[in-house]
Amino acid sequence: MERILIIDDDYAVFRTLATLITRMGCEAAWRKTLNEGLSEVEHAAYDVVLLDVNLPDGSGLDVVSRLRKVPSHPEVIIMTGFGNPDGAEIAVKNGAWDYIQKAASPQVVTLSLKRVLNYRKEKCRLGTKPVALKMNGLIGSSxxxxxxxxxxxxxxxxxxxxxxxxxxxxxxxxxxxxxxxxxxxxxxxxxxxxxxxxxxxxxxxxxxxxxxxxxxxxxxxxxxxxxxxxxxxxxxxxxxxxxxxxxxxxxxxxxxxxxxxxxxxxxxxxxxxxxxxxxxxxxxxxxxxxxxxxxxxxxxxxxxxxxxxKDRLDDIKPLTLYHLSKLCERYGIENKSVSPDFIDAWAIMNGREMSVN
Incomplete structure (x- = not known):
């Protein structure tokens, strides 16, 4: 069962969110301050933290990155007041999964939670962050x-x-x-x-x-x-x-x-x-x-x-070969390779060793 921690000093907010979370088949826990919330996630595993911005002992925006680094690496959803785009942007930049307004409808909250839990399941299945499956034209491993x-x-x-x-x-x-x-x-x-x-x-x-x-x-x-x-x-x-x-x-x-x-x-x-x-x-x-x-x-x-x-030199070779093969396909000619001199030129220009093998 997925576990979700709510960090908010308003009991009415907790009660509303806990009802939604329980209906989803998940377990909800509640802490009223940043310090209590941080202590909780450091000693117990959670999948998601619903974090208020304005708390008695500080701003939730200041601890997003710290919450993400605890052993269970929970995803963080920030709960903002109405019309607070500044906080929303800061939240996402600091690693929050999403932000929702406290006045949001139950459908909006439920949808955000379902998406983050599905994402987390996929991440656990792959052992890493899932990447987009359809990547036509996206080349690079740098x-x-x-x-x-x-x-x-x-x-x-x-x-x-x-x-x-x-x-x-x-x-x-x-x-x-x-x-x-x-x-x-x-x-x-x-x-x-x-x-x-x-x-x-x-x-x-x-x-x-x-x-x-x-x-x-x-x-x-x-x-x-x-x-x-x-x-x-x-x-x-x-x-x-x-x-x-x-x-x-x-x-x-x-x-x-x-x-x-x-x-x-x-x-x-x-x-x-x-x-x-x-x-x-x-x-x-x-x-x-x-x-x-x-x-x-x-x-x-x-x-x-x-x-x-210039910031992704390791991708020069695969990019070159990809576009070269596309050109050969377009003109109906045999697939060609690239001259070693081309790669050597890049190595000299950037002080890097690159191989065509």
């Missing part, structure tokens, strides 16, 4: 890439918003497609939006759709990209290029999962999962007033930073 694959697996197993950062050419869209392909939404659509290519005068119509006659030439109503992503994944590539006015509108759409077509009277629902990507420094853009801070917090619940090629 330490930086292995860490990214672990983050990918974690992102794919949940519903949290994901921001993929990295230089141009590091494979951000491939990672986004892998998250979608390995998620529970894999049978839905993955709608790709290139924010850098959106005409500023039409961006709202393209994202949210429009009603008939809203502008000259609009001879019929059209569905927007947000609607097309219903039940699937919405991928905003180069999200830093979103115009400021649309950032404000999209923030509300992201919070409510509802949108209003241009010229429409009513809001419509869209159950999409957001994955965004950027090669820009969004924190710098926030400081300069060019990107909304609240929107950045919302889209960066999970942040995957992809390494550049």
């Amino acid at each position: 330490k930086p890439m292995t860490a990214c694959f672990d983050q990918l697996a974690r992102a794919a197993s949940g519903e949290a918003n994901v921001l993929i950062s990295g230089e141009t050419g590091t494979g951000k869209e491939i990672f986004a497609r892998a998250i979608h392909a390995n998620s529970s939404r894999c049978n839905g659509s993955m709608v790709v939006v290139d924010c850098a290519a959106l005409p500023e005068t039409l961006v709202e119509c393209l994202l949210f759709g429009h009603e008939k006659g809203v502008y000259t030439g609009a001879d019929k109503a059209r569905q927007g990209l947000v609607a097309q992503a219903d039940g699937g994944t919405l991928f905003l590539d180069e999200v830093g290029e979103l115009p400021p006015a649309i950032q404000r509108v999209f923030l509300r759409v992201l919070q409510e999962r509802r949108y209003r077509p241009v010229g429409g009277r009513n809001e419509l629902p869209s159950n999409f999962r957001l994955v965004a990507a950027t090669n820009r420094d969004l924190d710098k853009m926030v400081a300069e007033g060019r990107f909304r801070k609240d929107l950045l917090y919302r889209i960066r619940t999970i942040n995957i930073t992809l390494p550049s090629l």
Whole structure:
């Protein structure tokens, strides 16, 4: 039987959560302070810790990494107050599995717990963190890439918003497609939006759709990209290029999962999962007033930073052979290898020994 520890000083919260946990067939325990909770997990094994942020003897955000290091290595779900994106981001960065608002519905809490327990079962079965099974186009076994694959697996197993950062050419869209392909939404659509290519005068119509006659030439109503992503994944590539006015509108759409077509009277629902990507420094853009801070917090619940090629030299050879074989297949020619001089050149440039054998 899975064991779940609740660290919260409010008995009413514990009683509500314990009822849900018991219905799931799990065992619930309760501690009212950080010190009591830390002492408990150091002496008893737990699968999950539900951790409040504001406790009598400190902030739960300060002990997430410590909880993750106890012998049973429990997953941590942070319980936040309403509208606390700062705490949510810090929680995930410190290793928390998820964050939920205390006012969340029982269905939301139960779903988060089911996902984390399924993830933990799979992790125990494999003896390590599970990695995404569908990895077409994802090549590499270097330490930086292995860490990214672990983050990918974690992102794919949940519903949290994901921001993929990295230089141009590091494979951000491939990672986004892998998250979608390995998620529970894999049978839905993955709608790709290139924010850098959106005409500023039409961006709202393209994202949210429009009603008939809203502008000259609009001879019929059209569905927007947000609607097309219903039940699937919405991928905003180069999200830093979103115009400021649309950032404000999209923030509300992201919070409510509802949108209003241009010229429409009513809001419509869209159950999409957001994955965004950027090669820009969004924190710098926030400081300069060019990107909304609240929107950045919302889209960066999970942040995957992809390494550049110079930081993953061990992957040069497999990457080269993979793409070479693809080119040979495309042009219908015999598979070829790579010259040893190519690998030697990389070794000289980077002071590393590499072998073509």
